[in-house]
Amino acid sequence: MFLLLIRVLNALWDxxxxxxxxxxxxxxxxxxxxxxxxxxxxxxxxxHRLLSGDTRRRAVR
Numbered sequence: 006m007f008l009l010l011i012r013v014l015n016a017l018w019d020x021x022x023x024x025x026x027x028x029x030x031x032x033x034x035x036x037x038x039x040x041x042x043x044x045x046x047x048x049x050x051x052x053h054r055l056l057s058g059d060t061r062r063r064a065v066r
Contacts, residue, residue, distance in 0.1 A: 022039075026039055
């Protein structure tokens with residue numbers, strides 16, 4: 006059920022981000038600001054794994 010929710014949210018969120026990225030044009034590149042802006046979000050979302058000390062690799066199924 007959780008994966009279905011994630012897929013539905015992704016289906017709604019991706020067109021919005023694509024629309025914003027197509028219309029956002031700063032002087033240093035259209036997509037670069039989105040890449041740079043995603044770094045803190047990625048770090049925050051991985052905070053538990055990065056700070057927990059768990060270094061075991063988990064198999065992706």
